[in-house]
Amino acid sequence: MDTDTDLLWSPGRRELEDSDVAVFMEWLAEARGLRFADYAELWRWSSTDLAGFWSAVWEYYGLDDVTTYDEVLADASMPGASWFPGARLNFAERCLSRGDGTRPALVFVDEGGAPVETSWDELRHRVADVASALRSMGVGPGDCVAGYLPNLPQAVIALLATAAVGAVWTVCSPDFGTPSVLARLSQARPVVLVAADGYRHGGRTHDRRPVVGELLDHLPSVRHLVTVDHLFPAADATPPDGRRDAWSARTDVRQCTWSELPATGRPPVFADVPFDHPLWILWSSGTTGVPKGIVQGHGGIVVELLKALGLGADLRADDRYLFVTSTSWMVWNFLVGGLLLGSTVVLYDGSPTYPEVDGAWRVAEATGATVVGVGAAYLAALEKSDTAASGPGAAPRGNPLPALRSVLQTGSALAPSTWHWVHDSLAPGVRLQSICGGTDVCSVLAGGSPLLPVRAGRIQAPALGVALAAWDESGTPLTGTQGELVVTAPMPSMPLRFLGDPDGERYRSAYFDTYPGVWRHGDWATLHADLSVVVAGRSDSTLNRMGVRMGSADIYAVVERLPEVADSLVIGAEQPDGGYFMPLFVVPADGHVVDDALRGRITAAIRAHLSPRHVPDAVVPVPAVPRTLTGKKLEVPVKRILQGAPADKVSGEGAVTHPEMLRWFARFAADRAAVNGGRRT
Secondary structure, rough: OHHHHEEEEEEOOOOOOHHHHHHHHHHHHHHOOOOOOOOHHHHHHHOOHHHHHHHHHHHHHHHOOOOOOOEEEEEEOOOOOOEOOOOOOOOOOOHHOOOOOOOOEEEEEEEOOOEEEOHHHHHHHHHHHHHHHHHHHHOOOOOOEEOOOOOHHHHHHHHHHHHHOOOEEEEEEOOOOOOHHHHHHHHHHOEEEEEEOOOEEEEEEOOOHHHHHHHHHOOOOOOOOEEEEOOHHHHHHOOOOOOOOOOOOOOOEEEEEEHOOOOOOOOOOOOOOOOEEEEEEOOOOOOOOOOOOOOEEEEHHHHHHHHHHHHOOOOOOOOEEEOOOOOOOOHHHHHEEEEEEEEOEEEEEEEOOOOOOOOHHHHHHHHHHOOOEEEHHHHHHHHHHHOOOOOOOOOOOOOOOOOOOOOOEEEEOOOHHHHHHHHHHHHHOEEEEEEEEOOOEEEEEEEEEOOOOOOOOOOOOOOOOEEEEEOOOOOEEEEOOOOEEEOOOOOOOOOOOEOOOOOHHHHHEEEEEOOOEEEEEEEEEEEOOOOOOOEEEHHOEEEEEEEEOOOOHHHHHHOOOOOOEEEEEEEOEEEEOOEEEEEEEEEEEOOOOOOOHHHHHHHHHHHHHHOHHHHHOOEEEEOOOEEEEEEEHHHHHHHHOOOOOHHHHHHOOOOEOOOOHHHHHHHHHHHHHHOOOOOOO
């Protein structure tokens, strides 16, 4: 790496002296006599002395004023680590404990709407009201409350009210297909469903009232339905087709509207729950089978998000924190976690590219956001739209957000050109933090630090408290060489369990089969000597040509720099006869076609910038690239189709964008097999 060319940002005096992690290091020196010269020393201590580090996080963020505990880590085995036995704390109480009257708790923006603020007092009152209503419905610890909600204030309130009661929360975004929602909620068996009447996206409204009725028909555990009038005022509750029973025809479900929930006039009452009491259920993508219900606990999430957002992202109480997300992505939970630090959380319900490609940037500007989180695909789309920054819809230049301190990026790897474009054109002088984590831990494994420089193409470092490494197949640690991303010591937010997995077999096979007792995350990663990290895509979709392995992200970084390419998908599929088929599927940019000339430019670019071995066997035009609803390309499901799996068996319906493309790939595989005389070679 050219350190002069690729150095994008360096910490200044403010970061080195006043960032949260810098103050934490000063506190460690004063309170515990622990002095560290730099982030590298701090990380090595944090990932080896787990009891020392996590007790310091606990005390630094004032949790010792909330509860005592018997010991920090009673059992360090994975899976099954036992954290802070004896401690009792409630996630909702911690979220509502830091805010004051000088700043709002929430700012909500709808497509085309003006920002609407919710004060901390109002948030506390509404959480108290909804928690009281849940208790009157008979909801208590062990019960599940489910949301079918877009990114609304009601979703945050319902989560906090559920946590206050000690019940378990889960949510599906209404842009999920009905089978995909049922695949999740039927496992959770909710007793209460909180459902919005619809959502807006891309300038269109989507009525979901009939879908709610369909969901209830297949969720016999639901006893109460709370409806949220988001698109349609209560006085206009009749849907366009005139059916007044659009919500549900079930007579055994008691229904009320959100606005009818009575005000208590009292502060919220919080259940006193153990550290490992279940807080919520997050869901795997469901693209490779039945979605896994991942149960995480109150205490683990509290300490992990305080650390990840405070000591990592440097989120402050005076920040306005926007993450462009749906409620089904773990990033939404990561966003709500900003309340733990007293930050103002900015909620956006809509498309980030509406009314033009810079839609999310307009929301950030309108709300005064200081920390903005987006997916890699959105930044790549902005970069492609940058046509001299003139005309409607052009990507913004010169940072129209004077309050912006940092941009968080996640979801997939970011091409080096996009790193440079963000730094040079979108947000000059602003720290770009690339973070890698996952639903599995609802936190960051490798991410940003205000103490470290930012270099194009590299995540700054492993997160504090994360014993991250790259291992080869035999379990030997690697430096500067790509290997399996592993975590060799437990984290507080690792799953308590999976739903429907009483003996823990699914949990163990998901993370611990390859290296017993060590968490294998499923990504290829390179950990460099300076602690910077490069993540090159999922390890189960690695491109392996003649023994030389390469991540798909490396291919995309080269191919998608070409102006003629709008999107791409590369697959490396082992064949039954021992062969290996590596096609590259390309979505041409507007006004272009995938002809022999473009194929030649693509293969020449891969040959020159990557490896002659990884020139694809075919460059095939496609109408679209299917993705999970959180933006990840469906490499593994498409690989399975090319290896002969039926399209309807590789992904849950409604769990992906462009689901019709799975059938397209199935036809492609069948046609190819026919040409080869029935052999998939």
